[in-house]
Amino acid sequence: MKIMKGMLQTGVLVLFISVSLLGEEAYAGPGESQKLYFGIEINGVLCGYSEISLSPLVQDGKTMTLLKQNTFAMLSALGSQFNTDLKLTYHIDPVTGRFSYHDSDITQGPTKLGSVISVTGDTARFTSTPGNREVKIPLPPEVVFENTLSFPHLLRDFVQQKLDQKTYEILEVRDAEVQKSTYTRVGTEKLELAGSTYNALILDKLNQKTGLKVRMWLDLESGYLLKATAPGNRISYRADPSVVNRIKMADVDASILAKANVTIADVQAISYMKVKATLEPSGLWVTQEGLNVPGQRFAGTINDNLIEGVFEIEHKRYDGAGAPAFPPDFGKDQSVKKYLEAEEFIESDDPVLVTKAQELTKGSKDSWEAARRLNKWVAENIHYAIPGGATARKTYDLKAGECGAHAILLATFCRAVGIPARVVWGCMYAPNYGGVFGQHGWNEIYMGPAGWIPVDATAAEIDCVDSGHIRIGVLQSLVTALNPRKMEVLDYRAGSARMGQAPxxxxxxxxxxxxxxxxxxxxxxxxxxxxxxxxxxxxxxxxxxxxxxxxxxxxxxxxxxxxxxLKFDKDGSGKVVEMQLHQVIPLPRRSGPPEENGGVPERLRPYLGAYLLAARQAEFTVLHQDNGLAVYDPLEKKTVRLRLPDNEGRWVDEFDKNAVSFDRDGQGNITAMNIDSVTRLRR
Structure with missing residues (x-):
């Protein structure tokens, strides 16, 4: 059976295509429709396209412009491949450029996110899925409704009024809030795109809430966007229809990973690290206060989210002294109130998750023991997969996800039993590719007088984090990205290992x-x-x-x-002659055996059904064949027979290579299949 064997311990929070694309109502006159195409490149690879259709729409007797956009991209991260599909709809007033309705749907592997915004008067109503949570957004009088169609306010202010810089209050649709962004004039340029020539105004946009930077090229005549670039070597531009058939997969590792200059095997043993770093993260507005927190010191500069300086990290393990009672009572502490409430992805009011959290923490002597129990369960039961489930409930159901999914579920569990918890992010040293710093998310759990205690379920750090973690801040936005430029380890301690130490x-x-x-x-x-x-x-x-x-x-x-x-085999003299490298891949059960017996012996019937390999979104099927069991592998498109189980309950395959075992719950029901994939190497 072909199973992905990559060790993926660094991760991403939420990866998705977020590009602004052009259009202009002049393309679609009364009774006319128009299609536009755009290319998307990441790290120099044409990996996606957008198709935009513009058509007239009559709504409540008023002529509007209907914009529908489909964006598709082929991506890989940390060895995992996944497609991203984004669908948008806008109902736009062609006179004012404001929209009255917008919806979006993002699909990335098992992750599905949706939202709807409707605008009435001075209020926008935002509803998200899953969860159907509604947020009412008060709109200031001068709010700007930016969209993927046109930018009349920029044409007015930077072309007609010849401004060099202006700050706007903009309704950011995915974050469901009004945020300030500053536009700055860069210059002008002639562009050749899709066989046409344009005179373009170049503007830089800086979001003062998330730090996201975008450079835009606007057509000087119409005010529509011709081209845009963003951190992570992303670019979108006007293209012809052939772009649909020319895309290839792009590797986004450069946006989330930076090569390190040292190789450290025992990451969990890192007790001190000093790192010279250049980063340009987006997702929050970076401050000196946010980078200087317990266990971490930063000396350097921050210029519009460009971080240049030296981090020193030295986390101390919390021993639980003075931990709050359990169940805790933080009702009067307004400083942690927001970290006790349910959010769009942190569904701490979900009955299934509340019940599980209560079950896991029952009988805990204090809140620290309760938090450690919850962290241990997430670390042991949620397996690593990119992309993840995004929301806490989806992650719980899939039993798989990347680091952000682990952290979101742990925060949800903690809040469900009254313990304040939040998701923080930054980067973590990992032993991949000879040593890297990778974008990563983990948790901070509030322990009263002891403050916020960092823990990391993804790295199985139940009551601490190692000092290879560099914290940027609290997770706030879906546009979160590390965007590392250079990371250099100046010093470290990891067990007995030291910087520059001889082998x-x-x-x-x-x-x-x-x-x-x-x-x-x-x-x-x-x-x-x-x-x-x-x-x-x-x-x-x-x-x-x-x-x-x-x-x-x-x-x-x-x-x-x-x-x-690993296992080592020895010969008769006791000399090691072979090494077995084992990787056990868990596949949670998706469906049980069919209701019809079909002549299957009762002793075999409980095992039949579909099991999900989350990292590849592939369903493996356990079948009855030749009076025994077999597994259909959808990746290899072949069926492999299994021998009867040995004394340890392992069903070895017909090639005597891999073995299958099954997990059961307290009632004896099968909940997962585990494939023990073995590689044998001779000394």
């Missing part, structure tokens, strides 16, 4: 295992060595992993992810 020699207990191991199938070589006083595995070009000492069964588990482990 460690192997102690007697590790000497027998140290060396190179070769995969006979593809001749690739993996190296086992010692770092920081522990055994480590180097998978060249992919990841370096620290290992726990072996358990009673001789299993060496990865410290970051227990589902990845």
């Amino acid at each position: 460690e020699g192997a102690s007697d207990k590790y000497q027998a295992y140290v060396g190179e191991y070769t995969n006979p199938a593809n001749k690739s070589v993996m190296k086992v060595f010692v770092q920081g006083g522990a055994l480590a595995l180097d998978v060249p070009g992919k990841v370096v992993l620290a290992l726990n000492d072996p358990d009673e069964k001789g299993v060496w588990r990865c410290k970051l992810a227990s589902q990845l482990f």
